[in-house]
Amino acid sequence: MTDNPLLEITDLQVTYSGRSLFGFGGKQFHAVKGATLxxxxxxxxGLVGESGSGKSSIANAVLGLVKASSGSIRFGDVELASLKTRYPPAIRSQIQAVFQDPYSSLNPSMTVEAIVTEPLRVHTSMDRAERRARAVELLKLVSLSEEHLDRHPHQFSGGQRQRIAIASALALxxxxxxxxxxxxxxxxxxxNQIINLLYERRAEFGIAYLMIAHDLALVHHISDRIAVMYLGHVVEEGPSDRVYHAPAHPYTRALLDAVPLLDPQAQRQRRTARKSAPASDAPRLSVSGCPYQNRCPHVMSRCxxxxxxxxxxxxxxTASCFLHATETCDTVRTAKDKESVVS
Ligand SMILES: Nc1ncnc2c1ncn2[C@@H]1O[C@H](COP(=O)(O)OP(=O)(O)O)[C@@H](O)[C@H]1O
Ligand SMILES: [Mg+2]
Known part of the structure; x- marks a missing residue:
């Protein structure tokens, strides 16, 4: 690992324009409201948060599938946000993607060989025999084998389809x-098998992952750092172990509380504690202030x-929460400056 970021997202905003009754010109919807990662x-x-928080909008902005409405996405020396959404081949070959739905993301009419070797066909001068040989290697990397090459996606389970998608993503x-x-x-x-597979291939090839999930516990082991999104904002970010074991934002704590505990007594205690929390469970959009104010059990007037x-x-x-401010100052402070942290 080097110290220079491979991907640096600064103040990214993603806005979708809605349609009015008479065509365009409807209300704008701000899906990502200034994310820095x-x-x-x-x-x-690991990028986590509940459905609708803006995770896929960030992913798609990085992949060039949606346009950033403002902010910067730097990949090495290249400013992606200023490129046309269809990236040049040199960028496309360096940034690959695996999507959620293994049933719709693979072309059903293509064989596994065609799917896995598609990036090689587009981006390299390998001939068909070389590509097939490479496809066998790639399938081995995801614990599939040569016998699967001539089959079609419908002949595989969801987990196997994700293995095929990962093999294709690894090809270049x-x-x-x-x-x-x-x-x-x-x-x-x-x-767990797929997470372990991703973890092993990353260690082997030194690839960076932007790993999106709604479950923080699931990505904790594989992530070096975790960022937590809520309604278009990154509300907390930090080393994976710190965020998982000592969450600083009330929303991160709520996300972790949503994971069922194996111990029934601990689960009962948590349910009782949650019932007494004066939080509204509706994520209403706020005009000003903290995006989490309507659900936060610690909400204060300044929020x-x-x-x-x-x-x-x-x-x-960092955590964007006044619980970590001192009374007198509301600017970014270093951990050393901080006098008290309420939790
Ligand atoms: N193409 C689109 N047009 C309009 N709104 C969209 C579009 N894509 C996503 N949204 C909205 O943007 C918000 C964030 O969506 P998304 O980035 O998919 O969140 P997540 O991946 O965290 O579930 C949601 O409220 C969603 O309805
Ligand atoms: Mg999504």
């Missing part, structure tokens, strides 16, 4: 793979009027 070479950033040895909820459609034991800045958190990273 970075990933170093070989590093995995990209620097970055964007994984948008790659295991959300799979059962729990298959999820309704001011947007909390990113405060440095002990153990690394």
């Amino acid at each position: 970075s990933i170093r070479a070989g590093e995995t950033l 040895q990209p620097k970055l793979i964007v994984l948008d909820e790659p295991v959300s459609a799979l059962d729990v034991s298959t999820q 309704r009027s001011e947007m909390p800045p990113a405060y440095a958190i002990d153990g690394g990273g």
